[in-house]
Amino acid sequence: MNPLLFLLVIPILTMCAIVLTQDLKKVRLISAAGMSAQLLFAFILLYWFYQQRHAGNTAPMLFVSSTTWYESFNIQLKFGIDGISVAMILLTSIVTFAGVFVSWQVDFLRKEFFLSLILLATGVFGFFISLDLFTMFLFYELAVIPMYLLIGVWGTGPKVYSAMKLTLMLMGGSALLLVGLLGIYFNSAPEGGRLTWDLTEIAKVNIPVSAQLFFFPFTFVGFGILGALFPFHTWSPDGHASAPTAVSMLHAGVLMKLGGYGCFRVAMYLLPEAAHSLAWIFIILTTISVVYGAFGAIWQKDLKYINAYSSVSHCGLVLFALLMMNETATTGAFLQMISHGLMTALFFALIGMIYGRTHTRMINEMGGLMKVIPFLSVLYVIAGLASIGLPGLSGFVAEMTIFVGAFQNTDTFHRIATIIVCSSIVITAVYILRVVAILLLGPVRNEQYLKLQDAQWFERVGGISLVVSIAAIGLAPLWLSNLLREPLETILQPFTKL
């Protein structure tokens, strides 16, 4: 059987185990075990992947297996991975792993919590490995929907409102997406032959441009909403603010990446001409969201809002890079996805831990935490530096790749957009340092914080696993960037033609 299926089997088995187990103590152990296994397997997969490549297997997709599911619609259970998917899978497994540990202390309906958390992860894994649009869409929605319960039940603040808003906006997105997908499906055989949902097959045919122009906006915006595309990003601040820690982590860290990944894999890959001729609209939008998100973050008081807006900014950068449509920028986009995934997961984890101690997220109510909880504070600073783009941490690599890539487009429009986007590094520095200064440095604002105790072991595990991966990417980015770059040559073929 296809090794990729383990990525689905392991979580499912874990869920079964959770359902079957009786005492709540075991639940988190089981999920931790399961997710560790998943993480381990992700690395094994990476190893196998390299093995195959070195063995000279130059097929665009590896581990491809396809079984027909719905004969009459030609729907297949087709799985396969290339470098990009592998990287994404790694990211997902790391974040999930950390997420489980961070939510160690959830005790209200613990079973259900971990179940839905892992269900969400399953959806994401499925999305990343599936090569069939239908299956992809299925997993996509599967990943989105547990969010409602996770936020609604375990959230804080105006959770019901946020959960509903998030779910509806994302589902609205997938509504647009569905139209786009159907359009692609019914144009997948322009000169006769069998219609197909198969990504790789559709990529071979060239869909009539008129159809592309009609369906590209649907598809791109559909995914873009999940990628926090301006002006459809407003679910993100509220959603994140209300979500429980692990959920924010998974959502910002992984789920929002589905958006970018889909924009690239489906919208741009299958509809290149339209992408090329409509890109300018979305470049404007993404440029706006990069700067806009950063400026929005400056004014916020709530840690989670700050982070949500910075996510808007960073994810905007991802989409922007994708729209640059060259190898370097695209590599940068995926680097940024991964980097932002880890970074923002770390941020949310820390925010959760801090909130768990101080019971507030308002930065101006806190201060001088560095003295009280040095471990968490240091991690926070590291996360901040990563998002500022300090060399040696992942953010720098990603941003630089994007900027260099974006600079390859010589016309004035792209140049101006690029320079505007570059300026975000300063704004980012402003709001990050502002937070660090107010939150961590300075004198301790509130005496009763003096007896807060620092991170516990599970928090350390969660935090360190993320920091290590951030640093690993930042220090030795070459392997990752090559991993991401290697499939792009073929994928970007149509764009180089244009």
Added chain:
Amino acid sequence: MTWNSLYIMRHEVLLTILILYQLVADISEKNDKSRVVHITIITFFIVTVVGFFPSGDANLFGSMYISDDLRLLLKNILGVSTLIVLLQASTWLRDPQQGARTGAFCLSIFATLMGMFFMISAGNFLMVYLGLELATIPLTLLAAFDKGLRRSAEAGIKLLMSSAVSSAVLLFGLSMIYGIYGTFYFSELALLSNSSSLAILALTFFLCGLGFKLSLVPFHFWTADVYEGAPLAVTTYVSVVSKGAALFTLMLVLYRVFGHQSDIWLMALYLLSVITMVVGNLFALRQKNMKRFLAFSSITQAGFMILGFMNTDVLGMTTIVYFMLIYGFSNLAVFGVLSIVFNATGKEDMDYLSGFYSTNPRLSLIMLVSLFSLAGIPPVAGFFGKFFLFTAVASSGMYILVLIAVLNATLSLYYYLLVVKVMFINRNELPIGRLSSTAYEKIAFALCLGGVLIIGFASSVYEYIESVM
């Protein structure tokens, strides 16, 4: 008339026997009805099973009665749904101070079911009309079955009056059809074609008549009131079985008889589906009474169902039946939970469900799954049903309609999630106590959940439906 033809008509014949049994039982068993209920359910179970035996195509009574695999399938879908309804109603039926009702209830149920069977395997508009009336008139009585309650009586009269008018309109249409074509036999009509304005008028009136049963907007007004007023079992029955029968009949007539006039009804159904989805959603948005809520939700679903007609080919029919099947299971599951709650507390308001999960995790999970199925959320079957419907629409290039439909699906998700919210998120210091369910109800749930969870993944189901088209 040979034994074989009796075998071919086994659904109806066996139902007749059951009906007669009810008469006898009603007289013999005076006070304790539970035995009757047991026997009825078991025998009906057998009838349903027997219904699945294969039997080839056949035209009886001078092709006034048609039977083929497709019609068999449709009948069986209805049969199973009815069985589930009975299983769920068993508690309510056996409850002693309602003693007298059992016989009449079952008899009317079977009569209506028989009417629906005739609608489905009709080879002649006369039979369609007869079946329709047979499926409607006892239903009005059923709606008024809670004799103690004003609202039940009101539901009955409302249903009767409006359905009488609707059938009159339908008849008017039929009479015109007769005037134009000179026959009621499908076999002959299928060959004839006429695009005069009178033909359009006739066809539209006929559509409206069936649209009433299907509760399409603007023919839907009775729905909410009847759902609310009627006893829960009856509501379940109306929302699934009789809706299904109407849908199937409409499908058979349109595809098999007026197939070559598709451009007429295509337009009509396009408009109807759009307005139905939108209005149904808007009304459902604020309902607090679960029965009314489900009424409007079922209206919306009806709007989705007739999306399938946008494809005038096998794809269309298949998706329609497939969706109806899934909708049936999901809706039945929801009603099952409600009936348990209702039997225990007599409450139908959404708010009474708040904190339901804390006391009845199983039931609320069943509810959750089936609501998601209604909303079309993966991995449950509803997702597949909706997706394929949209595919059918898209296949004829009506992407705008797809967009409208999908946005409506999203909107509908909103109020389904409201219920989920009430059950899972709302805190409640004194929620409904722990509820137990009888063996019958367990079986019913098993059937429903099996349907909801499996149908989607087992593509063979879809392919079987496709094969019998």
Added chain:
Amino acid sequence: MTGQKIIFFMLAASVVGFSILSVLDRRILRAAIYLLFVLVAIAGLYFMMNYQFLAAVQLVLYAGGIVVLIIFSILLTSQINSRLDRPKFSHLLSGILTAFGGIALSIITVLQFTFKPVQAEALDVNMRTIGLHLMGTGADGYALPFEVISILLLAALVGTIFITRKSSA
């Protein structure tokens, strides 16, 4: 102006007139009586088209059955010659609009259409052919509907009894 024409117009006039009366008259019992006249007139029309059997059924079932039923129920539910309150104007207006709209629509469409009679010689309608058809199971046989109606009547009967029976509960 032959006799048939005269008779037809008389019948038609009475059908329309009495029906309007029965719809508009606010004394309910009279309305019922007008209804009876309408039904009888319609039976007359059947006679004209020499469907004697149908006419007979019409007289017996409708005039004899239903109208009586209705009158009974009227007597049950309200005093004789109690005047009904006049309909709300808005209802009246909307109703009349709809009715006339419908009339206009249907009549126009009908008149646009040219009916083509078949060129086959008519079979003469006598009790024998009726009986044969009614019991026939082949083409043009109505045995099945006949049976189904019986079921319908049975169901209606039982249900009606159940509903109207003074409930013990």
Added chain:
Amino acid sequence: MNLQSEIPLHYMIVLSTLLFFIGLLGVLIRRNLITMLMGIELMLNAVNINFVAFNHYLYPHRMEGHFFALIVTAIAAAEAAVAIALIINIYRRFATVSVDDVDELKY
């Protein structure tokens, strides 16, 4: 004697149409359940006229319209019976048969 020459089919159809919508008018404007029922009966009769007329004028070689009318009559009877039952039921619960008062289920 042949009716066709004397009275064209359209007369019949127009008559029935008028009757049908008059009946509908009755259903729509009368405030009394029983009179509504009467309206419905009128509508059904109108339809019957159609069937019979078509049968007699256009398709005299078969008797479909005739039998359809027959069956409609029978069903009308059943319907009427049930309606009366329900009306009486209403009368018991609401102590009235006026439509305006039977509107507890709404919104």
Added chain:
Amino acid sequence: MDFSFTLLIILIPLAIFCVLGLFGSRVKPAVAGIAGTAGLFIVTILSYYTAYNYFSMFHAEDGYLPIKAFSILWLTFTDELQIHLGVLLDPLSVLMLVVITTVSLMVHIYSLGYMKGERGFQRYYAFLSLFTFSMLGLVVATNIFQMYIFWELVGISSYLLIGFYYERPAAVAASKKAFIVTRFADLGFLIGILLLSFNTGTFDFAILTNVAGPVIAQTTSTVFMGLSVTTWAMLLIFMGGAGKSAMFPLHIWLPDAMEGPTPVSALIHAATMVVAGVYLVARLFPIYALSAPDALEVIMYLGSFTSLFAAVIACTQLDIKRVLAYSTLSQIGYMMVALGVSGYGGEAGLGYMGSLFHLFTHAFFKALLFLGAGSVIHAVHSNVMNDMGGLRKYMPVTHITFLIACLTIAGIPPLSGFFSKDEILVAAFEHNKIIFAVQWLVAGITAFYMFRLYFNIFWNRTPAFEHTPHESPATMTLPLIFLAAASIFAGFVPFHELVTSDGKTFHTGFHWMIAIPSVLIALAGIGVATLLYYKQNSKAENIARSLKGFYTAASRKFYIDEGYLYLTRNIAFAFISRPVAWFDRHVVDAAMDLIGNSTVQLSGAIRKIQSGHIQLYIWFFTSGALLLTLIILYLN
């Protein structure tokens, strides 16, 4: 010979940083300090060894060639644009190695005493090592992108060190300011790099600065707003340099940076990091000189203005560290001017040589000044002149060394400062008389404010100390002595044979015509200072009062900070960020909510249709049917 061992010079500090950063809190402070110092000692030895070997490898006549001691691929952007991390050895980088390691070592030793007992001693040493690592990595960069990488690292470590006392709000604010200002400059740097690399297709210095190479040879065709793209690129890159080197108008962060521990100021904000800008320009000098002369002009004027501007401010400051900070600005101004006036190759490259020569000497004497000031502060626990005076009795060593430093910076022969400044003035004189005049004047002002400082600390009135100040421990005085020696003798290094614009040595004579006036004005400055500040008197106040407005303006640093503050707080925050936040909540988000709410409202509105009247239902049914029929008929 094989220079790959030079890799250790970079790796050892990194290792120390990692060890101290991770496990520092576990060990005793002293251990951490010793470890750091020891490690750096090795590094220093190594760099001296490197320098010796490198310079002895070639014959001065036929010039020095760059050696790529080490290089690995770090990241690939495009096929030609790749980042390598490596070690490039040429006179410039070797020189910087020596300077940095020396000063850094001194600071390490000095801090053992100065920071004794401070909370977070280990953290301090970890950060010091981090800084040393990044600074060394910066100077040995083989390509401009590696330079950028370490450039950022230097910035962050400076941020960390300035904010070392993170519980002191002032320190926090200062560190934030420093980082953001330099970050803003780096934006220019980055865009400049992007432009340059895109046009030239490489990051590598070897190719970029190859005089015969394509980069310089290619006449940049594309012109944007009157300047060639290369010029733009170089200007933008210089923006980065200006940020780090605190050139006007990006200088505002440097005085505030004095909030950090004094040794840090000595290391980062006097000797090493702030000259990174100079180093950058020197590194890319061929391009500036040959394909972007306009940019060089800009650099010259900017440098000159900064030096004057800073010198004037320096005269008015009371905080001794701030005085030194402004003097640093002014001195860096000198270096920039020197680069600006220089040409490429041979005699023309005199300015270049002078600039680096001054960088070299300045490193020593400015470090010395800071460390001396540190020792003073250590003694009196205050930065303000008014709390000082007459300290010569209490702390002789500090006094002597400080005096030497003052003389050096004032440019009194035969101290090193004299020589380096002389070269610069000569070069300026040959290139542009006005600039020369300005720099000559600045020399005088420099002498004046330095001795103002000197007298105010060590002479003048003796205030009442709460406890009598005493000489600092040996760990602090030894570095002082060493640096004093260095600043005395550094002038005799035959610089023109070592570090020149084209790597070839050239012969420079001694210019009496420049030297004498410069010495004279220096003496004049000293004289004035003596008059005013030797003994306590009111002359200074009188003079200050006589030019009131100017004086206050100068003492308030010409209100530059206020301007920036206004710009950021009131423009960037209030006029952009806040509206954005508002817009997002009340327009974009509100729009989304509006959709939802209006739907719910609508549903509420139409619910009434379901009025409960059968006849209404029937009416809807029939009229609906008729309407539908009409529509269909119409559509057909």
